[in-house]
Amino acid sequence: NLRGTLPPGVFPKDLALQVIRRLGAEGANYLAVEWGGEAVEAMSVDERLTLANLTVDFGGKAGLCEPDEQTRRYLGDAEVTDLHPVRPDYRLVLEVDAETLEPQIACPPAIDNVQDLSSVVGTQLDEVFVGSCANGRIEDLAIVAGYFEGRQVNPRTRTIVVPASKAIYMEALSRGYIQTFMEAGALVMNAGCGPCLGRQHGVLGPGERALSTSNRNYAGRMGSPQAEIYLANPAVAAVSALAGAIADPRGFN
Known part of the structure; x- marks a missing residue:
């Protein structure tokens, strides 16, 4: 039950990471997880998809949000x-106060090694990856483009942007986001998984450190087992790419 309104700089990714922080990487093994509450009701379908996506990363069999008018509009x-709600028997109801949450970050080497972002600000980065099925949708790209407009990414940190699908790529083109990314010095790759699974586009070498908007950070996921992967929301990824180190989007100038 995600209560309240998300504060500036905090996104659905942070709510999911907070839940994983509290329940652990096996906290929902083979269970269905229903995401509800005021914070979820205010989310777009794109944002809800991030919650559903990360459900599997703490063991869930399915991640659900109660259908509403937004769902109907999305389905077109x-x-x-x-479409009607089902009232199951809940094994556990977890209360999360969205209004007091600060950005969360999953630190290596596991997704449940979650800390407050403020504890790792300043950590140097070799790579920033924006994309994946967790945060590669058009609203995620819009967030990053907003920070990149008129700015340059740090030259020592390679920044890779991968729209999650062809349709999202084409929409990003029409909105001018792709041009914004390229003018900022980021590399824009073909739609798909990108570096997330360590097979193409920015595979990490030994000793390298990356911040990613994806959903998995175990050793070897994005390349070398000796690399480090941090997971965070798209705004954190954007300002970290500009800074060349993990940065906080709240009050970013």
């Missing part, structure tokens, strides 16, 4: 006629 002309 799809022939879905029976």
Whole structure:
């Protein structure tokens, strides 16, 4: 039950990481997780998809948000006629106060090694990756483009942007985001998984350190087992790419 309104600089990724921080990487093993509360009701479908996506990363079999009018609009002309809530028996109800949450970051080598962002600000980075099924949708790219507009990424930190799908890539093109990324000095790759699974586009070498908007940071996930991976929201990724080190988007100038 995610209560209240998300403060500036805090996003659904932070809520998911806070839940993983409290329950652990196996906290929902083979269970369905329902995300609800005021914070979820105020989210777009894109934002809710981030919560559903990260459910599997603490063991969940399914991540659900109660359907509403936003869901119906998102589905458009799809022939879905029976959208109604199911009232299950809950094994656990976890209360999270969204309004008091600060940005969260999953530190190496595990997704449940979650800390407050402020504890790692200033950590130098070799790479920043924006994309993946967790945070590569158009709203995520819009956040990053807003920070990159008129600025340059740090030259010692390679910054890689990968839209999650062809449709998202085309929408980002039409909105001018791709041009913004390239003018800022970022590398824009073809739609897909990108560096997330360590097979292409920015594979990490031994001793390198990356910040990623993806959903997994175990050793070897993005390349060398000797590399380090931090997971954070798109705003943190954007300002960290500009700074060349982990940075806080709140009050970023």
